[in-house]
Amino acid sequence: MHQLHVNRAPLPDLERIGGLLQSAIDAGAFTGVQLAVELRGESLELCLGEASAGEPMSPGHLLPWLSAGKPLTAIAWAQLWQAGRIGLDDPIVEHIPEFGQRGKAAITYRHLLTHTGGFRSMVDVDSRQPDWAAEVDRVCRARLERDWILGRRAGYQARGSWYILGETLQRLTGRPLADIVRVDICEPAGLEDVWLEMPAQRFSDYGSRIGELFDTTDPSNPISEEDIWGPDAAGTCVPGTSARGPMRDLCRLYATLLRRDGTLLGPPTLEAMVARQRSGLFDETFRHSLDWGLGFVLDSNHHGADTVPYGYGRHASSRAFGHAGARCVSGFADPESELAVALGVNGRLAQTAHVDQFRELLTAIYEDLEIPGSDLMTTMEST
Numbered sequence: 001m002h003q004l005h006v007n008r009a010p011l012p013d014l015e016r017i018g019g020l021l022q023s024a025i026d027a028g029a030f031t032g033v034q035l036a037v038e039l040r041g042e043s044l045e046l047c048l049g050e051a052s053a054g055e056p057m058s059p060g061h062l063l064p065w066l067s068a069g070k071p072l073t074a075i076a077w078a079q080l081w082q083a084g085r086i087g088l089d090d091p092i093v094e095h096i097p098e099f100g101q102r103g104k105a106a107i108t109y110r111h112l113l114t115h116t117g118g119f120r121s122m123v124d125v126d127s128r129q130p131d132w133a134a135e136v137d138r139v140c141r142a143r144l145e146r147d148w149i150l151g152r153r154a155g156y157q158a159r160g161s162w163y164i165l166g167e168t169l170q171r172l173t174g175r176p177l178a179d180i181v182r183v184d185i186c187e188p189a190g191l192e193d194v195w196l197e198m199p200a201q202r203f204s205d206y207g208s209r210i211g212e213l214f215d216t217t218d219p220s221n222p223i224s225e226e227d228i229w230g231p232d233a234a235g236t237c238v239p240g241t242s243a244r245g246p247m248r249d250l251c252r253l254y255a256t257l258l259r260r261d262g263t264l265l266g267p268p269t270l271e272a273m274v275a276r277q278r279s280g281l282f283d284e285t286f287r288h289s290l291d292w293g294l295g296f297v298l299d300s301n302h303h304g305a306d307t308v309p310y311g312y313g314r315h316a317s318s319r320a321f322g323h324a325g326a327r328c329v330s331g332f333a334d335p336e337s338e339l340a341v342a343l344g345v346n347g348r349l350a351q352t353a354h355v356d357q358f359r360e361l362l363t364a365i366y367e368d369l370e371i372p373g374s375d376l377m378t379t380m381e382s383t
Contacts, residue, residue: 014046017364025049028219029357030328030347032057032211036251038258038340039369045248051211051346059248061211062193063344064228066325067158068250069243072181072196073165074113074273074295075264079184081109082269085172088113088294095168096140103144109168111150112161113294114278118148120285123160130238135159136167154278154292156285158326162240178237186249188263189256194245197237210234213328216347225348247331250342254322254333258340274298274321286310296321309355312341313362315371327354330362337371 032049051061093100111117121142166177178197213229214222278292289303299320310324322332327348
């Protein structure tokens with residue numbers, strides 16, 4: 001099995017995580033994986049397996065990020081907030097008047113960014129290739145969920161709320177969201193191969209660097225998900241789910257945020273984005289209590305380290321923040337240890353199997369890097 005191990009600094013070898021990843025490949029969970037790590041400014045990349053049949057996985061292959069790309073739009077929104085062009089508690093109808101239909105007039109951007117707005121709809125589960133204007137219209141026509149109390153109930157939205165964030169950005173700037181992300185986020189942070197919407201010619205130019213994605217719910221019968229990784233999907237901007245690029249660039253995004261040098265956001269704005277804006281609420285989509293910043297999922301091990309979905313492993317500190325992509329990607333930063341991580345695989349196990357698998361993989365990264373466990377885990381292990 002092909003392996004490329006790029007160690008650009010004197011970090012420990014990832015022996016345990018490498019073994020776990022190879023075992024998962026052998027079991028059919030996925031055919032290839034990229035792992036990028038930056039610890040206190042030193043970087044390491046590990047690739048195993050194949051990006052597609054006969055194509056060894058390399059650090060330069062582009063993988064779908066799915067919802068792990070949500071922070072791109074959240075950061076773009078925060079840049080306007082930082083500039084005083086929009087308010088966190090502005091009602092959305094101030095910028096998108098038609099959004100106020102069917103009981104939604106009081107929903108604010110705070111509710112969008114913390115997933116406490118309560119207007120989940122078919123937009124959030126429909127995976128067809130969408131028309132932007134039609135999808136925004138569908139979201140605007142969605143109703144407030146029955147008995148929903150804004151800010152007091154939580155339910156993660158895969159697409160709908162991010163369409164509204166994206167539409168707001170486009171109306172305020174007069175620019176396409178994909179252009180905003182490329183120019184205002186990717187270029188300053190050095191994310192050369194990250195796209196929210198990829199032109200057809202660029203997709204063709206990347207050639208074999210485009211990694212496939214497979215549904216491996218049944219590991220013995222992987223099914224190619226071309227509707228996610230293929231040219232039509234790559235060429236369609238879906239703010240919550242269409243980002244793609246190498247894991248090294250996702251890691252670089254979080255390493256940039258860790259530096260807190262103002263490259264993307266000023267320190268006060270970033271601090272607000274990763275503070276606990278939503279704490280202890282039971283998420284009615286994930287069926288688990290989860291804490292949230294503004295567009296970022298925060299470490300929630302205190303709600304159940306062995307059960308929390310889409311976390312960052314058992315050893316993440318309480319300050320860890322990031323976002324996962326459905327059943328295949330996790331990207332996060334842990335300021336306590338100055339760690340940035342991006343892990344992406346090209347196979348999507350069933351939900352529970354994936355969550356359990358990634359929990360073990362991300363836990364192993366901390367152990368291989370000899371990072372002390374979180375205060376929570378230290379307390380649990382000593383009792």
